[in-house]
Amino acid sequence: MPTDRSPSPGSDVFKKSFTAYTNGLYYLFSASQNGFAAFSRYANEFMIPYMLATNYFRDVELRKVGATGIQDTVMDYTGLGRFSADLINRALVGAVNAFGEYVRLESGKTSDALADLLLSGNAESLEKLFTRKTNLLDLLAHRYPEAIQAIEPEYGFHFERDTNVKVAETDRFILYQVLPTDPKCEVRKQGKPVLILPPYVLGANILGFLPGDDRSYAHSFANQGIPTYIRILKDIQTSEALQVMTGEDDARDTRLFCEAIRKRNTKPVTLNGYCQGGYSALCNLLSGELDGLVDAFITCVAPMDGTHSEGLTGFLADLPRRFNDLEYGTKTLSNGNTVADGKLMGWVYKLKSIEDESPIAAFYRDLMMFARQENSDFKISKTAAALNYWLNNERNDLPMEITRMSFTSYNTPIGDDGTLPVTLFDRKLNLHRLAEKKIPWLICYGLHDNLVEPPTALAPLDHIQAEVSAFPKGHVAIATSWSDPNSACALHTRFGDENYRGPVRYHLDLEDAMVREEAPKQAKKKAAKTSKKSTTKAAKKSLTDAAKESLIASAKKRPTKAAKKPTTKTVTKSTKKAAKAADS
Numbered sequence: 001m002p003t004d005r006s007p008s009p010g011s012d013v014f015k016k017s018f019t020a021y022t023n024g025l026y027y028l029f030s031a032s033q034n035g036f037a038a039f040s041r042y043a044n045e046f047m048i049p050y051m052l053a054t055n056y057f058r059d060v061e062l063r064k065v066g067a068t069g070i071q072d073t074v075m076d077y078t079g080l081g082r083f084s085a086d087l088i089n090r091a092l093v094g095a096v097n098a099f100g101e102y103v104r105l106e107s108g109k110t111s112d113a114l115a116d117l118l119l120s121g122n123a124e125s126l127e128k129l130f131t132r133k134t135n136l137l138d139l140l141a142h143r144y145p146e147a148i149q150a151i152e153p154e155y156g157f158h159f160e161r162d163t164n165v166k167v168a169e170t171d172r173f174i175l176y177q178v179l180p181t182d183p184k185c186e187v188r189k190q191g192k193p194v195l196i197l198p199p200y201v202l203g204a205n206i207l208g209f210l211p212g213d214d215r216s217y218a219h220s221f222a223n224q225g226i227p228t229y230i231r232i233l234k235d236i237q238t239s240e241a242l243q244v245m246t247g248e249d250d251a252r253d254t255r256l257f258c259e260a261i262r263k264r265n266t267k268p269v270t271l272n273g274y275c276q277g278g279y280s281a282l283c284n285l286l287s288g289e290l291d292g293l294v295d296a297f298i299t300c301v302a303p304m305d306g307t308h309s310e311g312l313t314g315f316l317a318d319l320p321r322r323f324n325d326l327e328y329g330t331k332t333l334s335n336g337n338t339v340a341d342g343k344l345m346g347w348v349y350k351l352k353s354i355e356d357e358s359p360i361a362a363f364y365r366d367l368m369m370f371a372r373q374e375n376s377d378f379k380i381s382k383t384a385a386a387l388n389y390w391l392n393n394e395r396n397d398l399p400m401e402i403t404r405m406s407f408t409s410y411n412t413p414i415g416d417d418g419t420l421p422v423t424l425f426d427r428k429l430n431l432h433r434l435a436e437k438k439i440p441w442l443i444c445y446g447l448h449d450n451l452v453e454p455p456t457a458l459a460p461l462d463h464i465q466a467e468v469s470a471f472p473k474g475h476v477a478i479a480t481s482w483s484d485p486n487s488a489c490a491l492h493t494r495f496g497d498e499n500y501r502g503p504v505r506y507h508l509d510l511e512d513a514m515v516r517e518e519a520p521k522q523a524k525k526k527a528a529k530t531s532k533k534s535t536t537k538a539a540k541k542s543l544t545d546a547a548k549e550s551l552i553a554s555a556k557k558r559p560t561k562a563a564k565k566p567t568t569k570t571v572t573k574s575t576k577k578a579a580k581a582a583d584s
Contacts, residue, residue, distance in 0.1 A: 031130065034137035041145065042359040045392070049347035053328070056344070060327045068322075079320035086318065087354055094355030098364035105368055132376045139370055139378050140363075144385075148392065151385040154212055156205030159232065167229065168260040171241035172249060175257045178218045178228040181211050185223050192511040193227035193261045194270040194298075197254070197277035200402060201342050202476075203394035204232050207274060209480050210386055217274070217300075217479040220491045220504050226511075227265050231257060231277075236339060236397050243337040245399040247424050251284040258293035267514070268295035270507050274479070275452065276406060278302020283405070283422060285439065286429035296510050297434065298503045300444040300478050303452045305459030306410025311450060315352045316410070326407055331397060340403035342395040353450060383480065390476075418463035431463045441466040442506045444478060451475040469500035478503075 065073060109132070113125040157164065157178070165177040180187065196218055198204035207217040207230070214223075222228040231254070236242045241249075258269050271294045273281030278299035284290055285297060307313055316324055329348070331341040350357040356365070370378045405422045412421035418431035434441060443466050445457035452475060460466060471478050471489055482489040482502070489495040491502035501509065 031134040031137045034134065034141040038137055038141035039359065039363050041141070042363045046347075046350070046357075046359045046362075049343050049350075052341060052344055053347065056328050056330065056341070060325075064322075072322075076320045076322040080323060083318050083320070087351060091354045091358040091361075094358055095360035095364075097355070098361040102364045102368050102371070105371055128376075135376050136367065136370055136378065139380070140367060144366070144370075144380060144388075147380045147385045148388045151382060151389050154210055154382070155386045155389050157208040157211075157218075157230075157232075167264070168257055170253045170256060172234060172239065172245050173253050173257070174232045174234065175260060176230055176232060178208075178222045178230055180222045180225070181214070181216075181219050182223045185225055187222070187227055188225045189227070190266060191225060191227050192267045192270060192507065192514055193229060193265045194221050194272050194507055195254075195257060195261060196221075196228070196230040197271070197273040197281045198230065198232075199275035199277050200233065200280075200398050201345055201396055202275060203390075203396055204230060205394055206390050206476055206479050209483060210382060213382065213484075214486075215383075215480060215484050217483045217491070220483045220485070221507065223485070224492055224504055224508060226504070226507060227261070229257070229261055233396065236399070237333070240335065240337065243333065243335075243339055243399060244401075246401040247280075247283060247405055247422070250280055250402065251287050251289040251424055254281075254284045255289045255293065258290055262293055269293055270296040270298060270510065272298040272300070272503065272507075273302055274300045275302055275475070279304060279406065279409060280402070283420065283424055283429055286420065286431070286433050287424040287427055288433075289425075291437065295439060296507070297439050297441045298444070298506060299441070299457070300503060301446055301449055301452045301457060301475050302443075303406070303409065303456050305414050306406075306456060307413040308455035308459050309410070309453050310455070311352055311453060312349075312410065324411075326400070326403060330400070338400055340398040340400060342397045345398070346395050349451060387476075387480065414459060414463065418460075431460055435464055440510070442469060442501065442503060443467070444469045444471060444503055446471055446474050446477055448473055449475045467501070467506070469502065469506075470496070470498070471500075 068076075109129055113129040157176075159166075159174075159176055164179050166174060167177050168175040196207060198207050208219065209215050209217070211219045218228055218230055234242050254271075258271075261269050271281050271285065271290070273279070279302055281297070281299065282302070282304065285294060303309070326340065329341050329344045330338050332338050355361065369384065370380075373379065408421050414420055414431070420429040420431070423429060441460075441464075443457060443460070445452070445454050445468070447454065447470050449457075454470075458468065461468070471482055473481055478491070481487060482491055484490065485492065489500075489502065492504040492508065494501055494505060
């Protein structure tokens with residue numbers, strides 16, 4: 001009797017489970033490799049500025065050790081050791097918390113896969129789980145960095161493409177007019193212009209985030225028909241004039257640009273500073289250099305008094321005074337000029353928020369950003385790619401004198417009388433000057449900004465009045481999220497329960513008020529012009545009538561047939577005289 005050699009159902013299940021198990025091991029091995037590669041990238045991004053910092057530290061300390069007493073040196077280094085130990089502890093706590101959040105996020109999928117394996121012997125769910133994690137880590141290790149580099153053509157202004165107008169130039173800056181990306185929009189040539197001053201360290205391109213997707217701070221103005229201008233920093237590595245620039249140079253160049261704008265548009269300028277550009281703009285205004293050129297002021301997430309920053313002030317307070325010195329972040333260029341290292345300054349802000357910015361915490365933060373997507377076909381948004389391109393590539397070195405102004409503002413508060421802790425042209429800079437010049441001010445800030453905390457941006461309100469607009473999210477949300485004209489807090493609208501005005505809405509309202517104010521003057525001017533024209537026309541008519549009467553009188557005086565006939569020459573002469581009188 002023949003035997004049945006067909007495989008039993010149990011055998012099929014075993015084979016499927018075994019295959020799934022071996023595939024799972026392969027995916028686990030692959031995921032481990034991708035995870036290590038991805039984490040290495042985050043570690044490198046943190047460690048490279050650290051190595052720069054140690055080099056600067058060594059150079060400065062070699063000069064200081066000989067000039068400082070042994071007892072003071074021991075105390076300072078003991079304090080630095082405590083400071084470093086606290087940073088390490090906070091970094092570890094942040095890493096553990098980030099890992100815990102990731103485990104909680106993925107725990108449901110892991111539990112389901114293990115239950116399926118243990119209760120039914122089916123390893124397919126486990127295989128799917130390992131496949132998902134492999135794809136996730138492959139994304140973080142390879143696809144995500146590639147997407148970040150690939151976004152470059154869409155990110156920022158790209159002035160080299162000549163899609164915007166170069167208006168003026170100094171040894172340190174270039175002034176461009178930002179043109180609309182909306183083909184239906186035309187710039188109002190006689191409209192009220194706005195001049196945007198970008199941050200020094202973070203660069204200008206964050207204000208032209210993704211213009212092709214209608215997510216650009218500068219284009220939010222331009223696409224409303226506003227004459228929009230932006231001041232662009234030249235390359236500090238090649239521009240010696242920029243390397244040695246002072247606050248006075250900044251003010252003079254800003255005045256030159258405002259004059260050029262006023263000449264083009266015949267209207268006073270709205271000065272708009274973003275982040276550090278806001279503090280520079282304030283100093284320029286208070287110096288008096290922009291009198292008669294600027295009649296309105298807007299700042300966005302600008303650090304006006306760094307001593308109000310709880311995070312950074314607390315961070316610097318724990319650092320021994322000896323090491324709270326700009327020398328530890330100073331780079332010497334090949335020509336001997338010194339500048340502040342922009343990458344190192346960005347790294348200092350990472351240290352301030354080490355719980356969230358350590359390599360492990362940053363790794364799991366990005367991992368969770370993609371893990372929240374339910375399927376395994378993970379999508380990389382343009383926003384995430386562009387933000388990381390900005391973080392990886394937009395860190396500019398600063399002129400030392402400009403850095404000292406910011407450093408002073410973070411260590412010395414605004415005076416009780418409203419005087420800033422810095423000067424320009426040996427003049428005191430007092431906030432009350434804005435009120436004296438009747439310059440309105442809109443202060444925009446981020447409710448969850450941990451770089452320029454709300455009290456830092458709102459510090460001037462302790463001394464003068466200004467309008468305030470509170471935007472949700474953090475430091476660059478105004479330039480990225482809310483620059484979308486269809487967003488909940490679009491810049492050209494009013495938003496929120498408090499009916500806040502966005503910076504574009506604020507500027508448009510100023511322009512409308514200016515038009516309404518000028519309308520009666522224009523009507524009066526037009527009426528005067530019409531009246532003058534009528535008077536001139538009447539005078540001409542009177543002269544013409546007089547000339548006609550002269551011609552008639554001349555005709556009556558003509559001789560009879562018996563009289564001597566006048567020569568042609570005489571008649572012609574009389575006619576010319578009459579015509580000349582008529583013309584007069």
